[in-house]
Amino acid sequence: xxxxxxxxxxxxxxxxxxxxxxxxxxxxxxxxxxxxxxxxxxxxxxxxxxxxxxxxxxxxxxxxxxxxxxxxxxxxxxxxxxxxxxxxxxxxxxxxxxxxxxxxxxxxxxxxxxxxxxxxxxxxxxxxxxxxxxxxxxxxxxxxxxxxxxxxxxxxxxxxxxxxxxxxxxxxxxxxxxxxxxxxxxxxxxxxxxxxxxxxxxxxxxxxxxxx
Numbered sequence: 472x473x474x475x476x477x478x479x480x481x482x483x484x485x486x487x488x489x490x491x492x493x494x495x496x497x498x499x500x501x502x503x504x505x506x507x508x509x510x511x512x513x514x515x516x517x518x519x520x521x522x523x524x525x526x527x528x529x530x531x532x533x534x535x536x537x538x539x540x541x542x543x544x545x546x547x548x549x550x551x552x553x554x555x556x557x558x559x560x561x562x563x564x565x566x567x568x569x570x571x572x573x574x575x576x577x578x579x580x581x582x583x584x585x586x587x588x589x590x591x592x593x594x595x596x597x598x599x600x601x602x603x604x605x606x607x608x609x610x611x612x613x614x615x616x617x618x619x620x621x622x623x624x625x626x627x628x629x630x631x632x633x634x635x636x637x638x639x640x641x642x643x644x645x646x647x648x649x650x651x652x653x654x655x656x657x658x659x660x661x662x663x664x665x666x667x668x669x670x671x672x673x674x675x676x677x678x679x680x681x682x683x
Contacts, residue, residue, distance in 0.1 A: 477538030478511040495544040506583040517668045520551035537568025545575045547611035645675040
């Protein structure tokens with residue numbers, strides 16, 4: 472008897488507290504609908520892709536059963552890790568029996584509908600995608616390192632010219648944060664409502680206390 476594919480578990484990540492990690496949710500939902508399936512669970516967090524320890528990604532892997540799908544918008548949402556850290560993460564994903572499907576990796580899309588009893592197709596998908604994932608993970612890491620280098624060079628040049636002023640404050644976001652805090656919302660609830668990280672709420676309050 473043929474059994475359906477496993478659960479679709481979507482992972483959404485944004486790099487910083489000031490980005491909306493849930494931004495790509497509509498794209499993933501639309502993609503799943505096109506494939507005739509639905510997303511069973513969402514795992515959303517603000518964390519750098521260069522961090523090996525990510526709470527929601529770890530929870531997804533712990534929750535997974537063999538045959539489940541780990542759905543992401545792009546491979547770099549999953550990893551900007553160093554080679555060794557990426558291999559450890561990949562081993563954890565494979566050990567959980569997860570198959571990665573990324574919107575920017577068309578060869579992975581078939582895993583959305585393959586049945587758990589279709590062992591041959593599943594193994595072929597795993598072999599092809601493992602190779603391509605390694606390549607895209609390396610590209611994502613190189614892109615991160617190149618951007619960091621250019622950023623550091625730009626800051627160093629601006630400092631020499633006396634033009635570097637640091638990261639600008641989002642005054643409107645801070646105003647909304649402070650208003651919610653005055654209304655009695657907790658730091659965590661405020662962060663959830665605004666769509667930012669806890670550290671952004673704390674930073675807004677710290678700047679307000681200094682009168683900045």
